[in-house]
Amino acid sequence: MPPTHYDAIVLGSGQSGTPLASALAASGRKTALVERAHIGGCCVNEGCTPTKTMIASGRVAYLARRAAQYGVHCGDVGIDMQRVRQRKRDIVTSFREGGEKRVREAGVEVIMGEARFVGSKTLRVAEIEMTAEMIFINTGERPARPDLEGLEEVERVEGRVLDSTSVQELGEVPGHLIVLGGGYIGLEFGQLFRRLGAKVTIVQKGTMVLGREDPEIAECVLGILRDDDIEVLLETSAVSVASSAESPIKLTVEGIDGKKSEIEGSHLLLAAGRTPNTDMLDLATAGIATDSRGHITVSPTLETSIPGIYALGDVHGGPAFTHISYDDFRIIRDNLLSTAPSTNPVHTTAAREKNIPYVCYTDPQMAHCGLHLHDIPRSPSRRILTASMPLSWVARALETDETRGMLKAVVDGDSGLILGFSAIGPEAGEMMAVVQMAMAGGIGWEGLREMVWAHPSWAEGLNNLWGTLKEV
């Protein structure tokens, strides 16, 4: 059979591939979307949507346990893990089915199967060969496998070694969950399962949790986790793992002093980063360049080393977030599909680099946008100021009895413009969005100090924060 020819092929139904396939079809192009697992990719099926749904259950359990502090009595708190899981499954199914319906209705040919390159612009999915002038790779990442002696053996004991996907399918609360990794995934799941009743130990190789954050912010998150009775071991690496009838997980860890010790638990969650889904694509056949970690190398307009082939989302490295992958869709749409005369500057990855927002959905949340103090090049001619204050200075925090957290901003001393902002608080993501907008609109710290916010809102913290400004 000769290859089927398309105008465009999208590989992977992630956060950019799915809307892009619809937009390509809507522009009159014959478009195929190839997906090996399920429409909607990681975010909808095993990332953001299910985790934030489950984390909502954890927050209810947390508040229910604290109910008496608010003068409310609701008895013992029990967890029905199967109900928590069903709620998650239902929301995922509804999001996935909605996405699938929309992409099919847009006229996209959906092909279920794993694709790989067999020629420069030729792909094979099972027995089908297909070619296209334009190919868009949106194949994402998967949980990384740490180099841990004994792991393969222990994995034979079903259901004891988990990753970010399988942990969501547990039908009962683990007795003692050992989490390998103190990044987003480790912290979000670690706190969730503690709130659902598990004993939790987080083993973190780095000197601090959330290693990219400002040390003051990361320290505050660490304090909250410990306050929640989660054991967090810093500068500790997992060396080997074993399993026996008495102890399903026996993890040997090593501190930086070289001392080894053992942690016994019921389950082990691997949360030590993610690996790009490029190894099975046979990219070399098409001449597509990758970096040393296997991420696809792209230009600021997302073109790979081969003209006409683009990469979007986590697969090209950089910040691995849904909103960044979706913005990659916008970059392609504006540069390749727009029929309007181009009076605007070209939309590129460089345009968003200085103001990327993200939220780690621990509770309270940790949110950040812009630069960190440690990323700002220093020079004697440039004045940099910081402001930080505890959340307990915000009336809303006291009224709701949710005072754990803080705010921190980094400011250009001459212009007064905000360079970066972090917040830890129950709705820190929304508070951060206010500052992100100010940064995008060129409103400096004085503008926020003088802004009339509704009382008593979390945003009022942005009136008071600036009283703590100091030069660093």
Ligand SMILES: Cc1cc2nc3c(=O)[nH]c(=O)nc-3n(C[C@H](O)[C@H](O)[C@H](O)COP(=O)(O)OP(=O)(O)OC[C@H]3O[C@@H](n4cnc5c(N)ncnc54)[C@H](O)[C@@H]3O)c2cc1C
């Ligand atoms: C547990 C967890 C929680 C997260 N929470 C958040 C959050 O709260 N907020 C946030 O912004 N981000 C979150 N993320 C990250 C977010 O999910 C990703 O950044 C986002 O999904 C973007 O991914 P993508 O578009 O690059 O591709 P993905 O969504 O990963 O989709 C890639 C698709 O390609 C398919 N595929 C792979 N190889 C092939 C092939 N050869 N042929 C055909 N199909 C293939 C895969 O099956 C998959 O469906 C979370 C991630 C995880 C794991």
Ligand SMILES: NC(=O)c1ccc[n+]([C@@H]2O[C@H](COP(=O)([O-])OP(=O)(O)OC[C@H]3O[C@@H](n4cnc5c(N)ncnc54)[C@H](O)[C@@H]3O)[C@@H](O)[C@H]2O)c1
């Ligand atoms: N709320 C969100 O937006 C959200 C939530 C979950 C995931 N994500 C995305 O998914 C990505 C992956 O998350 P992640 O938490 O797996 O990765 P990560 O890179 O954020 O964190 C992994 C952590 O594991 C530690 N580690 C690595 N090897 C180790 C070992 N052998 N022993 C002990 N610790 C070890 C690292 O020091 C690091 O702190 C994130 O970078 C993020 O972009 C986002």
